[in-house]
Each structure stands twice: as structure tokens, then as C-alpha cells.
Amino acid sequence: MPLPRGRGKADRRRMNRMPAALAPAPLRTRRRRFAITLVAALVGTLVLATGASADFLTPQSGGGSANAESIDTLYKLILAVAAVVFFGVEGALLYSLIKFRARKDAVPAQIRGNTRLEIGWTLGAAGILVILAVVTFAMLDDIRNPPNSDADGFPTQRVVDVQNASAYQPRPPNGRALNIQVNGQRYVWRYTYPDGDDNILNNTFNYETLVVPTKTTVTLEIVAQDVAHSWWIPELGGKADAVPGHTNFTWFKIKTPGTFRGQCAELCGRNHADMLAKVVAVEPDEFKTWLATKKREIDANNKAAQTRREREAKQTAAGDSPAEDQRPLESETGSSGESGTDSDVGVEGEGS
Numbered sequence: 035m036p037l038p039r040g041r042g043k044a045d046r047r048r049m050n051r052m053p054a055a056l057a058p059a060p061l062r063t064r065r066r067r068f069a070i071t072l073v074a075a076l077v078g079t080l081v082l083a084t085g086a087s088a089d090f091l092t093p094q095s096g097g098g099s100a101n102a103e104s105i106d107t108l109y110k111l112i113l114a115v116a117a118v119v120f121f122g123v124e125g126a127l128l129y130s131l132i133k134f135r136a137r138k139d140a141v142p143a144q145i146r147g148n149t150r151l152e153i154g155w156t157l158g159a160a161g162i163l164v165i166l167a168v169v170t171f172a173m174l175d176d177i178r179n180p181p182n183s184d185a186d187g188f189p190t191q192r193v194v195d196v197q198n199a200s201a202y203q204p205r206p207p208n209g210r211a212l213n214i215q216v217n218g219q220r221y222v223w224r225y226t227y228p229d230g231d232d233n234i235l236n237n238t239f240n241y242e243t244l245v246v247p248t249k250t251t252v253t254l255e256i257v258a259q260d261v262a263h264s265w266w267i268p269e270l271g272g273k274a275d276a277v278p279g280h281t282n283f284t285w286f287k288i289k290t291p292g293t294f295r296g297q298c299a300e301l302c303g304r305n306h307a308d309m310l311a312k313v314v315a316v317e318p319d320e321f322k323t324w325l326a327t328k329k330r331e332i333d334a335n336n337k338a339a340q341t342r343r344e345r346e347a348k349q350t351a352a353g354d355s356p357a358e359d360q361r362p363l364e365s366e367t368g369s370s371g372e373s374g375t376d377s378d379v380g381v382e383g384e385g386s
Contacts, residue, residue, distance in 0.1 A: 092106055092109050092110055092113065093105055093106050093109050093268070093272075094268035094269055098287075098288055098289040098290060099269075099270045099271060099286040099287050099288060100176055100180075100181060100287060101176070101177050101178075101180070101270075101271045101272075101284075101285065101286060102268075102269060102270055102271045102272075102286070104173050104176045104177045105177055105271065105272060107173070108169070108170060108173050108177075111166075111169060112166060112170075115162060115165075115166060119162070178202065178204055179204055179205075179206075179207075180204050180205070180206050180211065180251045180253065180285040180286075180287060181206060181207075181251060181287060182206045182207055182208050182210070182251065183206070183210070183211065183212075183249065183250045183251045183287070184249035184250070186249055186318065187247060187248070187249035187250035187251075187318055188212060188247035188249075188250040188318040188321055188322065190210045190211050190212050190250065190251070191210060191212075191213070191228060191230065192209050192210050193205045193206075193209055193210065193211050193213050193253060194213075196255060196281050196283075202283065203283050204253060204283055204284070204285050205253065206251050210251075211250075211251040211252065211253040211285070212227075212228070212246065212247070212250055212251065212252045212253070213228055213252075213253045213254075213255065214226065214227055214228070214244070214246075214252060214253070214254055214255070215234075215254075215255045215257065216244070216254050216255065216256045216257070216265055216276070217257050217258070217259055217276075218256070218257070218258040218259065218260075218263030218265065218276035218298065218302075218309075219258075219259045219260060220260050220261065220302060220303055220305070220309075221298070221302065221303065221305040221306065221308050221309040222241055222242060222309065223241065223242060223244070223265070223298075223309070223311050224239060224240075224241050225239060225240050225241070225243075225244045226238075226239045227239065227240075227325065229329075238325060238328050238329045238332060239332070240328065242310070242311075242312065243312045243313075243314055244311070244312065244313045244314070245313075245314050245316065245321060245324055245325075246288065246313060246314070246315050246316075246321065247315070247316060247317070247318040247320075247321035247322075248288050248289060248290060248291055248315050248316065248317055248318065249287075249288075249289065249318065250287065250318065251285065251287045252285060252286055252287065252288075253283065253284075253285045254274070254283060254284050254285065255281055255282075255283060256274045256275070256276045256281065256282045256283065256284065257276060257277075257278075257280070257281055257282075258276035258277055258278045258280075259278070260278065261278065261302050261303065262275065262276065262277050262278070262300050262302065263275075263276040263298045263300050263302050263309070264276060264298055264299035264300035265284070265296075265298070265299075265311065266296045266297065266298070266299040266311070267286075267294050267295070267296035267311060267313055268296055269294045270286040270288070270294055270296075270313065271284055271285075271286055272284070273299050275300065276300075288313075288315040290315070291315050291316055291317060292314075292315055293312065293313070293314050293315075294312070294313040294314075294315070295310070295311070295312050295313075296310070296311045296312075296313075297309060297310045297311055298310075298311070
């Protein structure tokens with residue numbers, strides 16, 4: 035029977051209009067370029083962000099301090115065990131997916147459980163956790179408790195207990211260390227050194243750069259003056275929060291001279307990114323010289339500031355307007371004010 039006029043052509047047109055199985059070539063090319071660009075951007079970000087990625091897979095270390103090295107070692111041990119478990123589980127999963135994948139007209143085996151297998155992987159997982167716990171607690175003592183200073187280190191004093199301390203206060207076996215107060219302030223760190231008396235207002239201090247002697251155990255009392263901060267020098271150990279009204283503690287012991295950089299690790303305001311920290315380690319004799327020079331510098335500035343105040347007071351009492359100082363003093367308010375900027379350190383140019 036002949037088809038109606040025009041019917042065959044319409045059917046052929048409909049048959050020839052089947053949707054394409056693949057997207058047009060230009061569209062596929064654009065998608066491929068976008069995917070390659072995105073992957074390259076992510077890889078480039080990880081490579082360039084060396085500070086944020088630390089040692090990429092493990093905590094940053096290399097400063098020579100025993101606590102930082104112990105943290106790094108413990109992390110690597112746990113990472114190795116976790117990697118074995120991860121690849122073992124994922125490997126068994128992929129094997130099962132491929133080996134026992136669905137097949138046409140195949141009836142899968144009906145498995146209702148395997149008591150031995152279930153007990154085995156339960157005991158295995160428990161054993162791994164027990165081993166990791168034992169290793170962690172065995173290494174925890176070296177992380178929390180500092181060693182004694184070396185015999186040729188800087189002479190230190192006995193560490194005094196902090197009243198109402200907010201955390202565990204570390205101390206060497208002989209109880210002696212260079213105990214420095216780290217005060218977080220927007221947006222700078224202030225370091226106050228001990229001088230043997232109970233009056234902290236006349237102590238030597240410095241801003242931004244913490245100068246310490248090598249071969250000497252340094253303990254830190256970390257406080258905050260305004261908002262919460264976080265002291266962090268990656269190569270010298272973990273982070274320690276600086277919280278107003280609380281005192282936290284950490285320690286390090288550097289073997290060789292060098293410079294170690296860090297920053298505040300707690301968002302503390304709009305200039306948080308500018309709150310950098312730097313530790314400069316020098317030989318004990320050089321540190322002794324630096325400390326004495328810094329003390330004389332602060333005392334001289336304090337005396338000059340006091341002389342200026344007395345002169346201005348006399349001028350005010352006589353009815354005269356105090357003459358403006360032609361050159362601002364480095365220290366106007368004594369050891370408790372905003373004085374004491376960085377002074378030159380012999381190894382300022384050295385890197386760690």
C-alpha cells in the first residue's frame with residue numbers, strides 16, 4: 035500500500051534528528067581546558083603556600099628543639115599507621131567491587147556473616163589503638179617536660195610557680211630555666227626578661243623579636259593584654275593560646291644560632307596578619323652582651339623621659355608653655371610603656 039504523499043520524507047526527517055550522544059567538539063574542548071586550569075591552579079596554590087602547608091604532610095620542624103622534634107616524630111608514626119589502615123581498607127573495598135560486581139544471570143552468594151572475621155578486625159582495630167596510645171604516652175613526657183640547660187648554656191634562675199596558672203607549668207628536672215613572659219598585644223608581641231627581683235616594671239623587655247641564648251632551656255609564660263592571641267613558632271613546637279586573664283606555658287631549647295619565624299595564629303582583629311613573631315637564637319656570651327646593652331638603653335631612655343617630665347612640670351608651674359621636644363624619645367613611659375623597640379642583634383641576618 036503506497037504511503038500518503040509526503041509521509042515518507044517526514045519519517046526520514048524525524049529519524050535523522052536523533053540527539054547527539056556527545057557534546058559538540060568546541061564545548062568539550064572548553065570543559066577540558068577549564069578542568070586542566072582548575073587542577074593546575076590548585077596544585078600551584080599548594081606548592082606556593084609553603085608557610086601554610088608547613089612540611090606539607092607533617093608538622094614543620096628543624097629548629098632543633100626536642101619538643102618540636104618529638105611532635106614531628108609522633109605525627110609521622112601515627113600517619114604511617116593511618117596510611118596502612120586507609121590503603122588496606124580502600125584496597126579491600128576496590129577488590130570487592132571488582133571481584134564481586136554484578137553479572138548478568140549470576141546469583142550472588144548469600145553470606146550471613148563470618149564470626150571469626152568480625153572478631154579479627156575488631157581485635158585488630160583495638161590493638162592498633164592500644165599501641166598508638168602507649169607510644170603517645172611514652173613520648174608525651176619529652177613533649178611536655180623540658181630538659182636541663184647545657185653546662186655551657188646561659189646561667190638561669192629557678193622557675194617560680196605562677197599563681198592560678200591556667201595550664202600545666204613545665205620545668206626542667208633541676209627547676210632552672212630562662213623564664214620569659216610573652217605578652218600578646220594588638221598587634222605586637224612583647225617579651226619581658228627576668229632580672230632576679232619581684233618588680234616586673236624594671237625588667238628588660240623587647241618587642242617583635244625574642245632574643246634567646248642557645249644551649250639554654252627557655253620557658254615561656256604566655257599572656258594577653260587585650261584580646262585572645264596565639265603564640266606560634268612552627269619550628270619550635272606547637273601553638274599556645276594567649277588569653278586575657280589566663281597564663282599558658284610552653285618551652286623550647288635551641289642548639290645552634292639561627293632565626294625562626296612565626297605569627298599570631300588566632301584571629302585578633304583587622305591587622306591580625308601583621309602580628310608576626312621572630313625568635314633569634316645567639317650564643318650565650320652574645321646574649322649576655324645584648325641583654326646588658328638593652329638594659330642600659332632602656333634605663334637611659336627612662337631617665338631622659340623623667341628629666342623631660344620634670345622640666346615640663348617646672349615650665350607649667352612658672353606659667354610657661356612647655357617647649358616641644360625636637361626629637362621624640364625612644365622610651366617615654368618607662369619599662370611598662372610602649373618603649374623598647376628592636377635593637378640590633380648580631381645574627382639578625384642569619385637564617386635557620
